[in-house]
Amino acid sequence: MDLAVVLALEVLNGIASLVLISVGLAIIFGMMRVINLAHGEFLMLGGYAAIVATSRGVNIWIAMLVVAPIVVGIIGVIAERLIIRVLYGRMIDTLLATWGLSLFFVGLVTTIFGNTVAGIGAPLGSVVVGRYSISLYRLVLVAIAAAILVMIYVVLRTTRLGLLARGTMENANMAAALGVSPPRVYTATFGVGAAVTGLAGGLLAPISGVLPTVGAAYVAKAFITVISGGTAIIAGTATAASLFGSVNQLLTYLTTPVIGEAGLLAAAILLLRLLPHGITGKLFRGSL
Amino acid sequence: MSRRRVSPGIALTTAAMIVVGVGGPLVVDQFGLLQLTVFASMCILALSLGVVWGYGGILCFGQSAFFGLGAYTYAVTAVNLGESTVGIVLSVLVPGVFAALLGYFMFYGRLSDVYLGVITLSVTLIFFNLMNSTAGDVYRIGTARLNGFNGMPSLPTFNVPGNPGRLLDPTETFYLVMALLLVVYVGLHAMLASHFGRVVVAVRENETRCELLGYDVRLHKLLIFTLGGGIAGLAGSLFANWGAFVSPNVFSLGMTSQIIIWVIVGGLGTLGGPIIGCLIMQYLATELGTQQLANTSLIFGIIFLAFVLLVPRGIVPSLIAVRARLFGSPRMRPIA
Numbered sequence: 001m002d003l004a005v006v007l008a009l010e011v012l013n014g015i016a017s018l019v020l021i022s023v024g025l026a027i028i029f030g031m032m033r034v035i036n037l038a039h040g041e042f043l044m045l046g047g048y049a050a051i052v053a054t055s056r057g058v059n060i061w062i063a064m065l066v067v068a069p070i071v072v073g074i075i076g077v078i079a080e081r082l083i084i085r086v087l088y089g090r091m092i093d094t095l096l097a098t099w100g101l102s103l104f105f106v107g108l109v110t111t112i113f114g115n116t117v118a119g120i121g122a123p124l125g126s127v128v129v130g131r132y133s134i135s136l137y138r139l140v141l142v143a144i145a146a147a148i149l150v151m152i153y154v155v156l157r158t159t160r161l162g163l164l165a166r167g168t169m170e171n172a173n174m175a176a177a178l179g180v181s182p183p184r185v186y187t188a189t190f191g192v193g194a195a196v197t198g199l200a201g202g203l204l205a206p207i208s209g210v211l212p213t214v215g216a217a218y219v220a221k222a223f224i225t226v227i228s229g230g231t232a233i234i235a236g237t238a239t240a241a242s243l244f245g246s247v248n249q250l251l252t253y254l255t256t257p258v259i260g261e262a263g264l265l266a267a268a269i270l271l272l273r274l275l276p277h278g279i280t281g282k283l284f285r286g287s288l
Numbered sequence: 289m290s291r292r293r294v295s296p297g298i299a300l301t302t303a304a305m306i307v308v309g310v311g312g313p314l315v316v317d318q319f320g321l322l323q324l325t326v327f328a329s330m331c332i333l334a335l336s337l338g339v340v341w342g343y344g345g346i347l348c349f350g351q352s353a354f355f356g357l358g359a360y361t362y363a364v365t366a367v368n369l370g371e372s373t374v375g376i377v378l379s380v381l382v383p384g385v386f387a388a389l390l391g392y393f394m395f396y397g398r399l400s401d402v403y404l405g406v407i408t409l410s411v412t413l414i415f416f417n418l419m420n421s422t423a424g425d426v427y428r429i430g431t432a433r434l435n436g437f438n439g440m441p442s443l444p445t446f447n448v449p450g451n452p453g454r455l456l457d458p459t460e461t462f463y464l465v466m467a468l469l470l471v472v473y474v475g476l477h478a479m480l481a482s483h484f485g486r487v488v489v490a491v492r493e494n495e496t497r498c499e500l501l502g503y504d505v506r507l508h509k510l511l512i513f514t515l516g517g518g519i520a521g522l523a524g525s526l527f528a529n530w531g532a533f534v535s536p537n538v539f540s541l542g543m544t545s546q547i548i549i550w551v552i553v554g555g556l557g558t559l560g561g562p563i564i565g566c567l568i569m570q571y572l573a574t575e576l577g578t579q580q581l582a583n584t585s586l587i588f589g590i591i592f593l594a595f596v597l598l599v600p601r602g603i604v605p606s607l608i609a610v611r612a613r614l615f616g617s618p619r620m621r622p623i624a
Contacts, residue, residue, distance in 0.1 A: 035402055037409075086597060091402050092347060093596055096552065100592030103545055107586025216541040220413035223406045258421045265414045269390070269407070273397040 006132045007253060013138050014252075015245030016145035020204065021218045022225040023148055023237050024197030029226055030233040031169045031189045033091065034084060037098040039222055040215020041105035042194050046072045046201020047210035048109060051118050060123050060206075068202025069195040076194020080187050088186070102215065109212040119209035141203060148196065153234050165189055224268040230278025239279045244268065297608075298477055301560045305473065309466030313459045321462050326530050327570050328465045331563045332472050333523035334550040338562030339476050340516035341551060343485070345492030346509060347401050350408030351547045353415050354383035354517040356538035358524025360419070360434075363534045366444040367432035371452040372529070379525035380518045387517025391510040398506070412544050419536035439535025446529050465526055472519055476559055479515075488512050542585065546573075549588060552595050555602025564604060 025039045036042070049071040053063035079101060087094045124136040156162035168175040168185040176182050201210075208214070225244060229236025247267045252260030275281060312324050337351045358379040365375035390411065394404055423436025434440065446461060448454040456464065479485045491498045491505050499505050528534040537543060546569065554565025569588075576584045599606060 035406060083593065083597070092405075093600060095347075095402060095405060096548070097593055097596045099545060099548065100589050100596060102541075102589070103585050103592055104589030107583035107589055111583045111586060213541070216413055217417065219541075220410035220417075224410050227403055227406055256421075258418055261414055261417055261421075265410065268410075269393045272399060272403070272407070273393045276397045276399055276403075 002131055006134065007250075009134055009139070010253065011246050011249045012142050014249035015241050016142040017204065017207075018221060018225050018241035018245045018248075019145040019149065019237055020141065020200040022222040022229075022241065023145075023152070023233075024193045024195075024200060025222050026226045026229065026233045026237045027152070027196060028190055028193035030231050030236070031165060031193075032186060034088075034190070035091070035095050035098070035223075036193075037095055037219070038079070038102040038105060038215075039197060040217075040219030041102045041109075042072050042076065042197040042215075043201035043204070043218050044109065044210060044212065044215045045075060045105065046198030047205035047214065048113065048118070049198065050202035050205050051120050051210060054120050060120060064202035064205070065199065069199040072198025072201065073191045073195030076197075077187055077191040079194075080190040084190060085183065085186070106212050106215070113212065115212060117209045117211050120206050122206035137206065141207075144203060148199075149234050149238060152196075156233075161188075221264065224265065228268050228271050228275075228278050230275075230280030232280035236278060236280040243271075243279075297558075297560055301563065302470065302474060305466065305470050309463065309470065312466070313462060318458060321458055322530070323574070325458070325462045325465050326527070327567060328462075328469045329523050329526035329530060330550075330570055331566050332465075332469050332526065333520055333547060334554070334562035334566035335469075335472055335476060335559060336516045336519035336523065337547050337551050338554075338556075338559050339480075339519075340513055342556040342558065342562070343480060343492060344488055344509060344512040344516070345401075346513055346516075347405040348408045348513070348516065349405045349544060349548065350410075350412040351516070351520050352539055352544035353408065353412040354387055354520035355524040355527070355543070355547075356412075356415060356419075356534075356536075357383040357386055358521025359528040359534045359538050360440075360524075361521065362525035362528045363440045363443050364429045364432040364434075367440070368430040370444060372444060372446045373449040376446070376522070376525050379521045379528075381521075383521030383524070384514050384518035388510065388514040391513040391517075395506045395509045395513070409544065412539050413541065416536055416539035416541070419539060437536055439533055439537075441533050443528060443532045443534065445532055461529070468522065468526070472522075473559060473563070480559075484508070484511075545588070545592070549592050549595075552592065552602055555604035555606070558602075558604045558608075561602055561604035565602065568603075 021043060024042065025036060028034055028036050028039075046068040049068040050060075050063045053067040054060050058067060079098075083097050083101060084094060087097055122135060122137040124140065126133045126135045127139075128134075156166060164175070164180050165185055165188070167178075168180060168182050169189075172182040175185070204218075208217075221244075225237065225240045228244070229238075229240035244264050244267060248260045248264045251263040271279070308324070313321060316324065333351065333355055336354070337348065340346050340348050340351070361382040362372075362375040362379040365378050366372050369375065390408075394407060399407065419434065420437045422434040423438065425433065427434045427436070432440065444452075446456045446464065448456070480489070487498065487503050488508050488511075491503070491508050495505050498508075524538065527538070550565040550569055551562045552565070553569060554563065555561030569591075572587070573584055576587055595602065601609070
């Protein structure tokens with residue numbers, strides 16, 4: 001019984017971390033059709049922002065929940081202005097340019113912080129479930145991941161900003177004719193996507209530590225989740241993360257983490273063979 | 289074939305390869321020769337992506353998956369057999385078969401360009417994570433321990449086929465690698481000039497039209513992708529032999545982005561371009577590696593960005609365009 005509870009929590013955790021690492025990417029891809037290969041580096045920068053702020057005496061929660069998203073959001077806005085905008089509509093060139101950007105960030109951070117692991121201790125303690133002890137912080141992550149999804153839904157559905165964003169993505173010319181400036185909406189969207197990514201990077205820093213090349217560890221899973229999810233930001237991320245998180249964690253429990261990772265990839269490739277446009281390309285059409 | 293004139297660029301590149309291949313050992317010292325050997329192995333890798341991406345139009349960001357798979361296949365086979373010939377053959381076949389499997393899912397699922405890029409990249413990164421986590425005695429294939437992130441050291445190097453005791457010395461290895469590079473280069477050009485090659489390029493230009501003309505687009509993409517995977521695997525075995533060492537870094541993001549940069553810098557849609565891009569960037573990487581002024585990744589990132597934003601066609605096609613403008617010969621079609 002205890003084992004079942006722990007296992008269920010592990011699965012929830014796997015799902016939550018997939019949601020965290022991929023939701024920022026999903027916003028940028030779902031809204032702008034831009035694939036940001038520097039996504040892993042945005043996560044890495046979020047982690048460093050949180051760690052540097054904490055080591056300067058900022059409260060760890062503020063560092064993770066406020067400093068990290070602001071720093072990475074600003075970096076995202078600058079990147080959009082300087083690079084993404086020039087290449088808008090040229091999907092492959094954007095892909096390549098953001099790849100260059102990713103190398104640039106890895107090099108820059110290595111130059112500044114050195115090629116060593118930095119980390120902060122996870123806040124909160126642990127709770128005991130029968131014979132097992134579970135980190136409370138991991139449970140909080142599950143709640144935060146859910147909160148982020150709810151928040152994105154609320155912003156897109158109920159606010160004027162969300163309406164403008166959805167309208168621009170639907171038909172940029174029409175939006176422009178109605179007095180909205182699409183370039184500004186794109187910048188804002190990219191910035192928000194980057195900020196959410198930074199937030200995720202900050203939240204994951206206590207669990208995994210940060211290294212200049214840590215982005216590579218996240219980016220594959222993030223892309224697999226987003227692409228398998230399809231274009232709907234929330235429904236896609238949530239369903240794909242649930243599927244792959246479960247596959248990954250259950251296989252990891254039954255065998256080894258290595259098989260768990262491979263199983264995640266195999267599940268994704270099989271899924272895309274059956275549903276080339278992702279889960280929400282076929283099911284839940286028209287959802288957000 | 290025989291009625292077609294060989295273009296001056298191809299003739300020049302072939303001649304240059306023969307000159308370097310024959311003259312190299314006479315001119316440079318042992319260290320220089322080892323450098324040339326690894327450069328030539330990398331040129332084979334560059335050609336593999338050059339043909340898959342530049343001619344097949346397949347955005348493959350995972351060429352280093354096949355390269356690494358080839359390197360590990362060679363390592364495991366050579367350690368188990370104590371002999372290299374079977375290892376070299378398998379290092380082409382195993383990545384080729386893997387490419388065919390992966391390609392089946394991607395092309396027969398009709399995934400679009402960008403998805404292909406992301407999937408192939410993810411495959412590479414998962415290999416990287418997988419191999420990094422194979423530390424420990426449990427992870428062994430036959431007598432070969434995979435050793436996780438420490439890599440597999442002291443691999444048996446190439447020997448004369450059928451005579452495991454007779455190892456190739458650095459000069460002989462250099463001849464072998466240059467000969468393989470020449471065979472791959474000329475072979476790819478011959479393939480591109482054949483009916484199959486024409487169809488592959490036609491598929492790149494317009495998939496729908498090819499399909500309507502009755503060609504199996506998916507099959508052609510699958511075949512060219514598999515060929516590229518096999519060639520990358522060959523380069524992998526040459527690389528593993530060169531250092532007598534292989535580590536998960538062959539699958540790393542740095543490795544895979546290098547290959548992309550070679551092709552971007554050299555120019556898409558040519559075979560000379562990836563070779564030239566590879567030589568320039570390899571030289572630069574070696575130079576940057578010997579000094580501490582700037583991080584290699586930082587400089588490569590800037591070069592990558594600069595080429596995508598400013599010289600999107602790459603060096604060789606840009607030079608061809610300049611020459612065409614200066615001397616008025618028929619302009620090359622811009623390559624999408």
